[in-house]
Amino acid sequence: MLSVEGVDAFYGDLQALWGVSFEVKEGEIVTIVGPNGAGKTTTMRVITGLLKPRRGKVVFKGEEVTGLPPNKIAERGISLIPEGSRVFPYMTVYENLKIGAYTKRAREHFNESLEWVFTIFPVLKERLNQKANTMSGGERQMLAIGRALMTRPDILLMDEPSLGLAPKLVMRTFDIVKRLNREGLTILLVEQNTRFALKLSHRGYVMETGKIVLSGTGEELLNNEYVKKSYLGI
Template sequence: MLKVEGLRVNYDAIEALHGISFEVREGEIVTLIGANGAGKSTTLNAICGLVPVSRGGITFMGEDLVGLSPHGIVQRGISQVPEGRRVFANLTVEDNLLMGAYTRKDAKAVRRDMEQVYERFPRLKERYRQLAGTLSGGEQQMLALGRALMSRPRLLLMDEPSMGLAPLLVREIFSIIQDLNREGVTILLVEQNAHMALKIAHRGYVLETGNIILSGTVAELLENEEVKRAYLGG
């Protein structure tokens, strides 16, 4: 579904990604794990067209994404739940969800999808007129996820969904990620909580200072001594 080949991204004179390659197959949950500053968010932002690609290729369903606008990439079926949630604080919950559907034209279908988001996240329905900035961290994470779903993505990119959340909410969010995958959404998950990420993913890649140093099935990564030592506390 997604193929990244030799991807390089520069921030001025600093190269953040040094020619990484990986793929995501339809129906998978694939996780990118790594320490802060490894280049995980940069990878997602490059896929979404939010940072320019210096060299390399990104294809989705066989179509080249490099050079497309971010909204053009959303229209093709990729949506991101960004790190730190980034809800529109001064808009209501409902208006945030509508922003997620801004590339769509069918108002009735958008309304149906909004009702599905409310069914999945009843707390958002209770607070639909509330300003997003007044929600708790967990509620904002649900809103960011609901907003991404409003574009009807085939591939969902998730950047640190557990950040700043209590353990109970982390389990709830990861359970929702699994539910979405079972319903047919392919997921590329960036997550510092390697335990949780490897618990739900099918395959994974380890990113270190802009390079992919390891890859494999979840079982292979869980047995890898380097992964155990660096990311699993063993």
């Protein structure tokens, strides 16, 4: 469904990605793990058109989307939940969800999508008129996910969705990821909770200093000696 092929990306003179290649097949949950500064968020930015790669390409559903503006990429069916689950703080829950449905493909399904989001996160229905900045961290995360779902994506990119959440909410985040996948969404996940993320993933990649250094099924990576030592502390 999605393939990233030989991508080099820069911030000014700093090269953040070096020949990054990987793929996500339809129906999969794929996780990228790696330390701070490895280039995980940069990879998400390249896929969603926020950063133009200097070399390489991004192919989605058989068509090259490299360098298209973010709104065009969203229109094709790629949606990102950014690091920190950012929402528009001074807007209400309803306004945030409405903004999620800005693409043409999403506008046509607005009511249907809203109902879908409410079945997954009933609390959002009760809080429609609450300003996002008065919600709890867990509720804001639901809203960020809900807003991304309003764009009717085929693939959902999630950049550290569990970051900063209490342990109970971390587990709930992973349950949500599994549920969305069961409902037909393909998911590319970036996570620091390596063990949980790899456990629920079909496949994964390890990224270090801008390069993919290891790949395999979730289970293979969980049993890999290097991953165990460097990422699982065992």
